[in-house]
Amino acid sequence: MSRNEAERLAQAISCLRPEWPVASLLTFIGKRKNRPLLDLTIELAWVAQLEDTKSPARIDEAGPWKAAVRGAEPVNTSAVLGSIDFEADCAECLKPREHLWHGGTGTIHDHEFAARRDNQPTPRQETRA
Known part of the structure; x- marks a missing residue:
């Protein structure tokens, strides 16, 4: 050091x-x-x-x-990822659709809802890379 x-x-x-x-x-x-x-x-x-x-x-x-x-026990990523419903969770913030929609407008806080269809990184994760 x-x-x-x-x-x-x-x-x-x-x-x-x-x-x-x-x-x-x-x-x-x-x-x-x-x-x-x-x-x-x-x-x-x-x-x-x-x-x-x-x-x-x-x-x-x-x-x-x-x-x-x-180093702690390794995280079981499949167990964590398995709990995410990629169709119902927002690809941007991973929050469930039903908790995020406001008045049926599709606007969620600062972004539009985008259903996750696979295990791709979120747009915010991509910009950090």
Whole structure:
């Protein structure tokens, strides 16, 4: 991990926990500089969000943040996709047709309803790619 990466991480975590000074976080992170940046970021952000966390050293304890770094169970995408009715859900926002139509006009919030017919990315997903 570079000095710049360590500084950015320390600043980000200090924003989450202002009582943890950037200088102290830099020292803490420096002692773990051989760890992958992503792993350290996930663990620090996780423990910083817990009200009962007293210090960033909590990442050294056993906790769910360790599983997050190792990787959780893989998501069964077929089970998730199987719950989507591609004919009845909007291709733009994936919300069910019956919850989105307003007065039969076909207008749904900021877009027209478009039935999903297959597992293609939504127009919003395509623009992000």
